[in-house]
Amino acid sequence: MLRVTAVAAAALVVLAAGASAPAQEGAAGRAVTGADLERWQTELSNWGRWGSDDEIGTINLITPEKRREAAGLVRAGVSVSLARDVLKEEAVDNPRPFEHTMHGVGSDTFAVRYHGWAHTHLDALAHVDDDEGRMYNGYRPDEAAVLEAGGHARNSIHNLKNGIFTRGILMDIPRLKGVPYLEPETPIYVEDLEAWEARTGVRAGPGDAVFIRTGRWAAREVLGPFIIGRIGTAAGLHASVIPWLRERDVALLGSDGALSVAPSELPGAAHDFALVHLGIHLFDNADLEALGDAAAEQGRWEFLLTAAPLAVWGGTGSPINPIATF
Secondary structure, three states: OEEEOOOOOOOOOOOOOOOOOOOOOOOOOOOOOHHHHHHHHHHOOOOEOOEOOOOOHHHHHOOHHHHHHHHOOOOOOOEEEOOOOOOOOOEOOEOOOOEEEEEEOOEEEEEOOOOOOOOOEEEOOOOEEEOOOOOHHHOOOOHHHHHHHOOOOOOOHHHHOOOEEEEEEEEEHHHHHOOOOOOOOOEEOHHHHHHHHHHHOOOOOOOOEEEEEOOHHHHHHHHOOOOOHHHOOEOEEOHHHHHHHHHHOOOEEEEOOOOEOEOOOOOOHHHHHHHHHHOOEEEEOOOOHHHHHHHHHHOOOEEEEEEOOOOOOOOOEEEOOOEEEO
16 A cells, blocks of 8 residues: 655645555456555556656656647637635635735735645655655655755656646546536546547547546535545545556546545555556646536547646645646
8 A cells, every 4th residue: 555755845744545455345347455556566667667767757758749749739729727726714625724924015925735635736756655665766765864855855846847738638527427526435437437538539648637527626515625535535536547547658647636536445546556656746636627618618628738836846746727728
């Protein structure tokens, strides 16, 4: 199993996953065990694929040719933000609200502990380690050294300072199922993703940024704030999707929640495996409601994705405002 490290400056510590568990909930043929995850760490790993010193993982799949192809997706000139407006009110899913302090008419301060389940952010490959203390590509941070240095020497968000520019794809699973949102605890399987591909004619492939809409924010409007992530309830990817992510060579992955279904006998499996063993940077808590509406209006489910994290040396991630342009 995998866990989230506590060494990051300005990061919210996420509860660690438990020990290996029996088969994860799901129909026959979908069950995933802790032993399966252990085996996949070897069979599916991207460690060493781009060299022993690589720090950016599947971002390597966003080639100059991929960027040129992505630029060609801009036809209507319509742009949509994928970021949630900052949440300043404390709630069960926002225990550390965004702080905005005015110092005068023209001066203010922002402060946010962005990891968690409220704020739209991008996870760096220095955000999660496994039970052996390993991060992507075998990096083993020493907590004392990281704290003394004020950040990670490897795998940090600073590696993405030049920004993200690639094809984005929205997989709108509530629209697939004809509902406004998925009920919390709903697992998303490979057959759901491929059914969406069949309906839209858009297939995820190497270098793509794939966003999975569960309707979390629409659900929050109806149900009120609720605890999500591995300690709560959330619609999200079932662990059996992990081999599909490796097969398709997805470069970036995002969702409107914490990505993985919860509760689960393998807490946070898809989220953590993607970061540690596949080397996929993750967009958490994106707001995909306006994107879903815009994509439906355009009749297109692919777009140019642009995003630029803060240039923080050693950072475990960054608050972010991804933009989709049709």
